[in-house]
Amino acid sequence: MTVTDVSIIQPPLVQLNTPYPSGAYLRAFFSQLKKDYPQWAIGSVRWIDCSNALYRSIFSQAGLKKLFSSTEKKAMEKAFHYEKTGKENEAFNLRRYVSQQEQWIRWIPAITDILSGKGRELSHEFVRSPGVPRGYRMENYLAGLSSEPDADDALILASLALADLADYISVVYDSAFELIRYGESAAVSATSMEEIKAAMAAPIMNDFYTPLVQELIAGCDSRRRQLICVSCPFPGTVTAALLTCKLFKEAGMDKVFTVMGGGCVNTDLRDCKESLLAEWVDAFSFDRGYGSYWDFFRHIETLECSQCGTERVPLGIYKTN
Structure with missing residues (x-):
């Protein structure tokens, strides 16, 4: 199987006194999958606190x-x-x-x-x-x-x-x-994706956050599949979370799969049908999220073992049982 590197990203801004804990749980989960299922070819697993970095x-x-x-x-x-x-x-x-x-x-x-x-x-x-x-x-x-x-x-x-x-x-x-919770009022009051896109072009996002994400992209191995797990616990992280996914999707790498999960995804975005999201986000991971990623790797294994001629995971919304 093609090696899959996993990046768990916490966008800004959340608590500054300590890293937001969801990434630690996901990193432990993926590390255990890597150990238990070597046939899934999970490569590096990294957890990046972009909130603290910003x-x-x-x-x-x-x-x-x-x-x-x-x-x-x-x-x-x-x-x-x-x-x-x-x-x-x-x-x-x-x-x-x-x-x-x-x-x-x-x-x-x-x-x-x-x-x-x-x-x-x-x-x-x-x-x-x-x-x-x-x-x-x-x-x-x-x-x-x-x-x-x-x-x-x-x-x-x-x-x-x-x-x-x-x-x-x-x-x-x-x-x-x-x-x-940078830009929370904009995320909560936004009535269209155009407003979110405008917020993504705000000075802090453009001048400070975008270069941070571009550094992460530069550190990816383009020969490997990249699973990008973006945590979105609060409405104030929506803008940066979507910008993160957008930058990865536009980076020119062939095998990038972006996923958004977290409390805000479970509530505010659960019933969202905005088609523009599909350009940047390949899947939403609802609830605790572990079942979503289990399904992801099982699906990849099925595709590659059946030699179906493609490694692309169909766009979709995965939900835990």
Whole structure:
């Protein structure tokens, strides 16, 4: 049989404190199938948390440089507009982001290290140094303290720093951006695939997420069949999940089979009959999903053993018993 590599992908954005667990269960399932059914020729099994990868791409020195360089002019124009309309606080905050951009770029590695439990030695400087950038959420927290801040406040301040940056991003770069469930309102309110397609072209999706998926595609062996399992637990992951499938289907590889599963697929997309989905998604995997993938490999085995002349799995919707 042709070797099948399995990629389990969690699109953004879900929880940032730890990987969303569904991928771990699927990886264990496929690894056990690989052991129990060697005749199915399951190759590599990889689990990729693209939610965390997107977060690290944006909140990095390179990511913030890209953001500030592309938004500085718009931020200043918005600040001027806010001033003319009496929104002095909003204008002040935007101007402060721009004036402190070098501090944000310098401190973002320390901020992410503190949140990852690695930056204890920087905690004192982060909460006390006048060279640390400040947003209004951070300032409000510091103003509410009854004593001088200490290293124990660093974790909260680092979380608020990301929230402050997210506010800036949503105002001047991508209005749908949130730290979790990116673009959820767009996905929930969309009445047509055209609206979803528009959301797929949003700045964060285009400038940050698409390059991440393209890196994954570049790492695939085009000589092997690629089973792409995309998790979609919440409405806020629909846009990125569909974009993931679309990019894989358009990558020019002959043997790519894309599957979407997860809570949102089980509920919001269960009765969806939008024909455009079939261009990007070969199958929905309902419920727990294990039976779907079992059927997939059994079907492949039947096709190849019967020497029917094709390895293509028909488009369809698989459902567990």
